[in-house]
Amino acid sequence: MTHTYAVVLAAGQGTRMKSKLYKVLHSVCGKSMLEHVVDHVQEVGAERIVTIVGHGAEKVQDKLGNRSEYALQSDQLGTAHAVLQADAVLGKLAGTTLVVCGDTPLIRPNTMQELLKHHQDTSAKATILTGISEDPTGYGRILRDEQGYVKRIVEQKDASVDEQKVREINSGTYCFDNEALFAALKLVKNDNSQGEYYLPDVIEILKNQGEIISAYATNDFEETLGVNDRIALSQAETLMRKRIAEKHMKNGVTIISPTNTYISADAIIGYDTVLEPGVIIEGASVIGEDCLIGPNSHIKDSKIGNRTTVHSSVITLSTIGDDTTVGPFAHIRPQSEIGNEAKIGNFVEIKKTKLGNKSKVSHLSYLGDAEVGERVNIGCGAITVNYDGKNKFLTTIEDDSFVGCNSNLIAPVTIGQGSYVAAGSTITKNVPAQSLSIGRARQENKEGYVEKLNLK
Template identity: 65%
Template sequence: MSSRYAIILAAGQGTRMKSKLYKVLHPVCGKPMVQHVVDQVSQLNIDEMVTIIGHGAEKVKAQLGNLSQYALQESQLGTAHAVIQAKEMLAGKPGVTLVVCGDTPLIQAETMEALFKQHQDANAKVTVLTAEAVDPTGYGRIVRNNEGFVEKIVEHKDATVEERSIKEINTGTYCFDNLALFQALEQVSNDNVQGEYYLPDVIEILKKQGEIVTAFQTTEFEETLGVNDRIALSEAERIMKIRINETHMRNGVTLIDPQTTYIGSDVAIGQDTVIYPGTVLLGKTTIGSDCIIGPNSEIKDCQIGDETTIRHSVAHDSSIGRAVNIGPFAHIRPASDIHDDVKIGNFVEIKKAVFGQGSKASHLSYIGDAEVGKDVNIGCGSITVNYDGKNKFLTKIEDNVFVGCNSNLVAPVTIGKGSYVAAGSTITSDVPEDALSIARARQVNKENYVQKLNQKK
């Protein structure tokens, strides 16, 4: 197999987006558009990938990291001008180069692989990925000769009335013989309405040289959608959302109402898990088998074990074990580590805490900056007092501790193994193992107090 290269066009600002965020960094199902493209291209056994950057260059590089090399297009003078920026890295190397736009987040590796195959089978110098559009307005048209080969590609603004009636459009994705590509780029001119250097002009140059130009038409027009404004962005979201949800359902996940379930592109879900309406799953979230998630839950960058239930709750950047019961209306904040068989009940907030196996905080508690052992019971209204206005401090609650309702554990403090904290206590010192700690005023009853108060009034 000949060497394979890829050039990702990601230099445009995207003025029609009307946004401070550069176009290719706008997310689709939780992932920037250009990242979708690069992730798909990365599945194609590419030897070298070059991303053409311009507006927002540093932010694009920060997003993609070492997945790609980069070439800067300081002035955006057209697609051919963009591609020639990769000359220093790729020119003079034999092989096949894929050129794809960074604002086409729906394109799939299988389609690009088919494009490579068509190019190789036809022994072509150029292969164009095309699609049939119901409304081709704005797209370059594919003009074929009598034998069906590609004669030329005409941009919409430069097309005649007859050419504008053509439904087959250029998707902006190509395979080129790499040596022929960079030789032809030197001959591209900007003698057109826009005064830009168009990449499709390479096709006409190679045709005049008698080279083979072919096309591969995808059956999925939606896959080729280029995002240039917020309307197209929402359409890409809709299509990607359907694609993701259908994939999970085919893999054995039950989505009670797919239309109201939002799942990010990198989320993994085990078989026989049920996702209820209104649920949002984002980031690198991994959910095990036989779980119940939702309704109306938001989970981001969490690892969740089998047989866990999360209802009406929010969980971010945390590890949640097997057979855990969370909610309703719980909040699992970042850096929490919740072990197996734990119960986190209604209106409980966990933050940067380890919660040991079999432990419970059933209602109305805040557990922050804490290490909770096994089989601990934390009563209603109890909190770890972790902040003095400047610093955060650690609370340690060892195995088999019982914390009574409405207790304040003022950190730094350790509650020893097997001990009890009496309801209503404010604990400011360590509690020894197997002790009962009572830190509240002794009850005093004032007889006839109300009658005396009323007499004064």
């Protein structure tokens, strides 16, 4: 079985992005372009991945961690020079090496797999991933011989009138016989106007040695898009967002307006869930079956159970159970766990709180740093007062309790099982089980007081 390796080119600064952020770390559908590329080469079974780093090397390594090995291109001397930096890691290995740019997030894993298969089937030393462009202006053209093998790559500026009519272009992604690649890289010259070492020159070197050079044309030209500026970044975002939406719709998700719905590449969504316009789903979020995610809801790195409804709300780093309703206009902040058949109503904020099954926080309340049991009712305007200006404290509300409207629960405090807190109370002491607690001043009426205020 042939061993497969990958070299990911990620050393360029990306000056056309006009950004402090290293180019390949710019995000497409919630994940950096580089991570998309590494995900894809991992999916096709690359045993060793070497990422060529230069500008922003530490940030790239922080992002990928141990998913890749690294080689440093300290001077930016061209693509062939970049690949050559992997020689110490891969140079002596037998197998096939995929070379792909870190700014090409749209190349699908199955396209890479077909490229590798075509390479093996044709017994080529090098195979180029190509595309068919309606307007190939600016691209290097692929010129084939009578057998369909590659004769050469000709750049736009060097192409004759007839050659410029060729619509098959070089995508900049290749696979090579690994040993032939590193042997040829050492023969590449830099006698050009830029004084750089270009990877396409390896193709010419191998061709002159009598080796077979093949090409595999993807049937989706959009895959070949390389991102060099903010315009191309926007195009990549649009294309990938469309691809992601179509994948989910094919898998049984209803998306009312795909062009106005934003789903991360890592999100998982169950059958018969409906996403209404303006929904944003970020990170590794998981949404169950038969859910309704209402307009303009924003869900990030969270898990939503089955048959749950989210109305125009924000949920971050939290878990929502089955048969639960959230919103409208609720904010579920990180480290919250909402149980099954629960209700989070309008203008409710929850932070680092566990809310038990069948409990309700219907409107205009704040629960922070709290553990709330099952079948608890939290009245309108109730607040867990969890912060003293320096430290956070826990509020515990046990099963079957009732907290009246506009109550302040001053943490640390426990409301015992089955207890009632009267509306408008400020609770500073633990409430025993099955008790009624009233913590408010006695009402006093000042008759005739308004007339005194109106005296001139």
